Amino acid sequence: MIPAAFDYVRASSVDDALRLLAEHGDDAKLLAGGHSLIPMMKLRLAAPAVLIDIAGIPQLDGIAASGGRVTIGALTKHAALAASDDLRKHAPALWDAANDLGDPQVRNRGTIGGASAHGDPSADYPAVLQALDATFTLAGKGGTREIRAAEFFLGMFETALGANELLTRIAFDAAPNSAYVKFHHPASHYAVVGAAVVLTLSGGTIAAARVAITGIGDAAFRAGGVESALQGVNPNDAVAVKAATAGAARGVQARADTFASASYRAAMADVFAARAVAKAASAR
Numbered sequence: 456m457i458p459a460a461f462d463y464v465r466a467s468s469v470d471d472a473l474r475l476l477a478e479h480g481d482d483a484k485l486l487a488g489g490h491s492l493i494p495m496m497k498l499r500l501a502a503p504a505v506l507i508d509i510a511g512i513p514q515l516d517g518i519a520a521s522g523g524r525v526t527i528g529a530l531t532k533h534a535a536l537a538a539s540d541d542l543r544k545h546a547p548a549l550w551d552a553a554n555d556l557g558d559p560q561v562r563n564r565g566t567i568g569g570a571s572a573h574g575d576p577s578a579d580y581p582a583v584l585q586a587l588d589a590t591f592t593l594a595g596k597g598g599t600r601e602i603r604a605a606e607f608f609l610g611m612f613e614t615a616l617g618a619n620e621l622l623t624r625i626a627f628d629a630a631p632n633s634a635y636v637k638f639h640h641p642a643s644h645y646a647v648v649g650a651a652v653v654l655t656l657s658g659g660t661i662a663a664a665r666v667a668i669t670g671i672g673d674a675a676f677r678a679g680g681v682e683s684a685l686q687g688v689n690p691n692d693a694v695a696v697k698a699a700t701a702g703a704a705r706g707v708q709a710r711a712d713t714f715a716s717a718s719y720r721a722a723m724a725d726v727f728a729a730r731a732v733a734k735a736a737s738a739r
């Protein structure tokens with residue numbers, strides 16, 4: 456469990472990090488909280504020759520909520536998200552996820568940007584950020600570009616980040632009626648199945664819903680059929696919600712491992728989607 460030898464450099468700003476990325480090319484990896492990259496290096500699944508430490512770039516840390524929009528710097532730690540009253544009020548789904556992620560050590564080091572860039576198929580934020588319809592800002596040599604969460608998470612450990620790009624921030628509209636619930640793996644706390652829901656309520660029924668699921672397939676996904684079926688449903692009518700959330704993982708190739716079979720995972724997607732709907736409806 457000892458990584459291959461590597462060089463270590465510290466970036467002082469986004470521009471400095473981009474310069475170092477361009478200089479070292481494919482040999483380099485950005486280092487944020489190190490709680491996914493370092494384990495990969497210890498297992499020799501990654502062996503970068505150079506680590507570019509971005510953890511000290513102050514502009515990339517923090518949570519801002521104003522005018523109905525929430526903006527989060529990529530280096531904001533899970534623990535800061537979990538402790539944020541703004542987040543609990545404006546995006547309880549993300550607050551839920553940060554509070555139920557890993558353990559205190561992971562939450563105190565890991566970052567939302569690192570967790571997103573890593574693209575783990577069992578990670579929590581990919582589902583939450585898709586349900587929030589978040590926008591990711593990516594900085595590269597030619598400037599910045601924005602991409603929606605649904606187009607960011609492409610597959611297992613695969614995202615839309617270019618080789619020499621840096622994720623700088625994540626933004627979304629406030630979603631007070633939102634929730635994330637998961638069935639966590641008892642050892643790692645990763646999601647065996649996790650469901651994120653954002654509801655727009657009108658006159659006691661669901662006017663619109665965004666539902667995203669993680670832990671099932673190669674990447675988190677939006678459950679479009681469930682979103683349509685939830686329209687017009689009373690979120691307190693458990694039977695109607697159960698009917699609408701049935702088949703949440705339809706069309707997705709569910710993974711199987713020694714802990715959970717594919718059919719179990721798919722069945723749990725329905726159960727946790729229904730729970731997330733009930734929780735989102737009672738949030739606020």
Ligand SMILES: Cc1cc2nc3c(=O)[nH]c(=O)nc-3n(C[C@H](O)[C@H](O)[C@H](O)COP(=O)(O)OP(=O)(O)OC[C@H]3O[C@@H](n4cnc5c(N)ncnc54)[C@H](O)[C@@H]3O)c2cc1C
Pocket residue numbers: 484485486487488489490491492493494529530555556557558561564565566567568569570571572573575577578579580616620621622623643644645646
């Ligand atoms: C014991 C344990 C339990 C865990 N449990 C959970 C869990 O329950 N749920 C969950 O979702 N996650 C879990 N994790 C993962 C955790 O959330 C990590 O913090 C996260 O996946 C990586 O964030 P990081 O800041 O540590 O990134 P790092 O490990 O530093 O980097 C990860 C990858 O992202 C790249 N990267 C980092 N920042 C950026 C950026 N700003 N722009 C572009 N690329 C970047 C790096 O180059 C690297 O490839 C767990 C980890 C451990 C060790």
